[in-house]
Amino acid sequence: MILLGPPGAGKGTQAARLVARYNIPQLSTGDMLRAAMAAGTPVGLAAKELVESGKLVPDDVVVGIIRDRIEEKDAENGFILDGFPRTIAQADALGEMLAEKGVALDAVIELRVDQSKLVDRIMKRAEEAKAAGQPVRKDDDPEVFKDRLDAFNRDTAIVVPYYEKAGLLKVIDGMQSIDAVTQAIELELSALDE
Template sequence: MRVIFLGAPGAGKGTQALRLAQELNIAHLSTGDMLRAAVAAQTPIGIKAKEVMDRGDLVSDDIVLGIIADRIQESDATNGFILDGFPRTVAQAEGLEALLKSRNLNLDAVIEFDVDEAKLVERIIKRAEETAARGEPVRKDDNPEVFKTRLEAYHRQTAPLSAHYANKDMLKSVDGMQQIDEVTESVRTILGL
């Protein structure tokens, strides 16, 4: 199964992707995690991406598509994957479609998490507080000001994906403001699980 999760930053895509990936024994492909790993490893892509990510901006399509192309060839993605945080633009969606087509693969679903954006800032602040309380480093993009930049970028560049996938009759929506278990059940229902 190959699935895309769409939604604003902080909408719960990562939480739901982890749950579903474990249940289905498929790969959870978080571009944010993959990029952070490249940054931590100080790869050339990672160094370039770090500067962009620290500003709250989006990295280039070529960088992200290259990371995705390599990643979906790994053994844990053989049975499928959930893309969390990618594509972020219609151009990336088209690049992904071309990549999948070149490998005789297709998408099974695109699920959008609808959320109350005013409450997202509260969610991000809480996530940062919980991370700090666990003694873990807080992501730079969990700062409210950087988050607002990310949200603006989402509206400008990512929100048009809803229409893109709706026109392909692939888009399904879930209420991302429900309790976590309720969101999981909504996603499972959409996927026929």
């Protein structure tokens, strides 16, 4: 499964609930890259060399890391991709790799939100973190957040029609309460079993 949506849409919150409910891992490409580099896998070493020279890690290396990661035991019953794919080229590469492995995506869940209200949501999240004595995420700064939202709209939003055309996209109203969003996702996923 893939979770799509702009920053602040609630992907991390919903992914954590899906992990707990279905006992499948959430695969963050950033976390996987760091783990592969630390483990010294062939793909990780290639990524480390690129990162250390200040270059972006190309799609084929990221897909290779995903390929390696989904072969681990905890992913045998499924997995959630969060933060990938971000481009059509990545979506194509992911689809080819999954097809080679005989694995199909069950669903692509888009948390659709009113972007004009996201800055307020992020500011509230930062205030709640402060009040609870927790550190405030760097990306919860309104200016940083706006830059991330612009990047999402410029680069990543185009992946939504790609998966819609493929018949995999399930749209969830991400402006509902957290519990209502969870319930809507579970309803979509249970319909897949029928």
